[in-house]
Amino acid sequence: MRMQASGEQAGSAAISDAVAVQRTLAGEREAYRVLVERHSQYVYRLAYRMTGNREDAEEVVQEAFLRAYQKLQQFAGNANFGTWVYRIAANYAIDRMRQRKSEDEKRTPAARAAEEGDAEMDPMNIVPDGAPSPERLAHSNQLAAHIRRALSELTPAERTAFVMRHWGGSGIEEIAGALQSSSSAAKNTVFRAVQKLRSALRPFVEQHGQARAMGTEL
Numbered sequence: 001m002r003m004q005a006s007g008e009q010a011g012s013a014a015i016s017d018a019v020a021v022q023r024t025l026a027g028e029r030e031a032y033r034v035l036v037e038r039h040s041q042y043v044y045r046l047a048y049r050m051t052g053n054r055e056d057a058e059e060v061v062q063e064a065f066l067r068a069y070q071k072l073q074q075f076a077g078n079a080n081f082g083t084w085v086y087r088i089a090a091n092y093a094i095d096r097m098r099q100r101k102s103e104d105e106k107r108t109p110a111a112r113a114a115e116e117g118d119a120e121m122d123p124m125n126i127v128p129d130g131a132p133s134p135e136r137l138a139h140s141n142q143l144a145a146h147i148r149r150a151l152s153e154l155t156p157a158e159r160t161a162f163v164m165r166h167w168g169g170s171g172i173e174e175i176a177g178a179l180q181s182s183s184s185a186a187k188n189t190v191f192r193a194v195q196k197l198r199s200a201l202r203p204f205v206e207q208h209g210q211a212r213a214m215g216t217e218l
Contacts, residue, residue: 017081025072032072036065039082043089049163050093051100052148060096064089083174090160090178097156142204150200154193161186162193 015023015034023031040061047060068075068085075084151159157179164170164178176186 039085046168047089047093049167056096060089060093063092087178094156094160146201146204150197157189158193161189165190
């Protein structure tokens with residue numbers, strides 16, 4: 001049984017995205033599971049960095065793959081499935097952030113402060129260190145808090161553009177597709193996001209000598 005399971009895993013790994021899409025459209029649900037397992041972690045990282053919390057990120061991932069499955073007939077076979085579902089996730093994350101902002105505006109300041117204190121940005125991914133000292137950990141947590149606040153001040157489009165460009169490594173064309181804008185507009189959105197983040201974080205990074213901690217260089 002173990003040998004059979006190993007063979008199935010190896011077979012799944014050997015299936016290309018295009019073949020998995022074709023098999024899914026032919027009625028093989030297990031083929032779509034291959035696509036989900038292959039791309040869900042990448043999509044989750046995008047969603048987590050855009051929304052700033054696990055609950056919303058998990059919702060974005062689930063909704064993105066559900067929408068991708070429902071629209072699979074519209075998927076262009078010569079396109080990259082990972083890029084396609086990534087764009088779907090980005091679009092849904094934008095909608096979720098706008099909804100969250102509307103919800104937050106209705107909450108009391110105390111409730112918003114409590115939620116912000118619970119939000120996670122995985123600071124050890126932002127300032128990596130193989131054996132962080134207590135001082136390093138404290139600094140990382142402070143930096144994460146500053147980043148979280150700075151990101152929350154961006155518009156949904158700016159936050160999406162920044163995350164996709166500087167944390168996801170997406171090209172301008174891909175960002176433009178997610179934002180449903182022109183390439184020049186997407187580039188300007190990335191630029192505005194970087195400038196706003198630099199301005200918001202400058203006092204902190206100058207104080208702690210971490211000017212490159214966020215990777216905000218264009």
